Amino acid sequence: MTRAKAMQFPSIDKDQRRILQRLRKSGPLSRSALSAALEISGTALTRLSRDLLALGLVEEMPDVDVQRRGRPAIPLRLAPRGGYAVGATAHKGLIEIALVDFTGTTIAIHHEATEPIDPRAFAHKIRRITHMLVDRHGLLGQRMLGIGIAVPGPALSLAGDRWAVVDVLPDWRDAPLHDIFSAEMGWPLWIENDANAAAIAEYYLGGLIRDFSSMVILLLGFGIGAGVIVDGRLVRGQFGAAGEIGALFPGDRPRPSPLDLLAVLRAGGCDISSVAEIDFDATDQAPIIETWLDRAARQLEIVCNSAFAWFDPGAIMLAGALPRAILDGLADRLRSAHLVTMFDHRRPPVQVSNLGSSPITLGAALLPIHALSAEI
Helix, strand or coil, X not given: CCXXXXXXXXXXXXXXXXXXXXXXXXXXXXXXXXXXXXXXXXXXXXXXXXXXXXXXXXXXXXXXXXXXXCCCCCCXXXXXXXXXXXXXXXXXXXXXXXXXXXXXXXXXXXXXXXXXXXXXXXXXXXXXXXXXXXXXXXXXXXXXXXXXXXXXXXXXXXXXXXXXXXXXXXXXXXXXXXXXXXXXXXXXXXXXXXXXXXHHHXXXXXXXXXXXXXXXXXXXXXXXXXXXXXXXXXXXXXXXXCCCHHHHCCCCCCCCCHHHXXXXXXXXXXXXCCHHHCCCCCCCCHHHHHHHHHHHHXXXXXXXXXXXHHHCCCCEEEEECCCHHHHHHXXXXXXXXXXXXXXXXXXXXXXXXXXXXXXXXXXXXXXXXXXXXXXX
């Protein structure tokens, strides 16, 4: 993978973005169906699709039934080989890397235990592992769309060059991360808050894009944060700190976060040292977890009500590091709570993510693809 090849980020116009996003939302469509859906003339659609075919971002579906009279309407679809993208994130004691193709399909996920790592060492390790994965999966010579990096903490500027990263990652807070990563990697680069990255993953890979244009994710990760997508666009706010709902729950007080649950369990006599050891089936943990769930759900009621009133989302997703049974317990309590009701009897549509343990890293990998497809 040469640096020149990595920098081939396609240049496309707004209508071409709309075509890509429609195909991502609806699946394969004929040119006439695309023309009608996007209100673009047939002549213009033919020209735009021809350019996307030449770029290798879309392809005609093979094996179309040619037995019908006349020339068949050959559907267009996103081309998996239109490019690949990389996502990376650092946690306490762990780095994670994901590769996805242009359709968003996962090519590889790599986990690696590590000592606390500074940004430069992180960038060097990510570059080395990416080269290894690219070689292993036969991607040499293909278009590399870029890399997305998700960080645990809010932006300190709208430009996204400096971040208030959690203290467990040494020398990350207020460091010029964009400059550090760009200098080491030389690839098109996106840096995003971890909750926003998780929202991107849920929107595309969780299938929400097919049914909804707006959604909210409540990420119970290191602490608690939210990612918001409205009309297909990430909501970042005036200063890049939209979704920082952790501010509603000061760290010196009980809060609905995994670290808080860990502290409650330890205070209750459970001999555990990490969130990974939380187990709803453990007899010594279960009653403590049940009590914590009751309190955490009450705290999250205001979050769900506010998100519902402000953004009218199609879904409010719960995701994060906690076991699925605990997230289900939170969702059940919220659904049975006295949440706000709209005039048409709709209530906050609380759901639990089905993406498992890697939504942040997969969302980071989708950032270059989102930038290429979304109407921004």
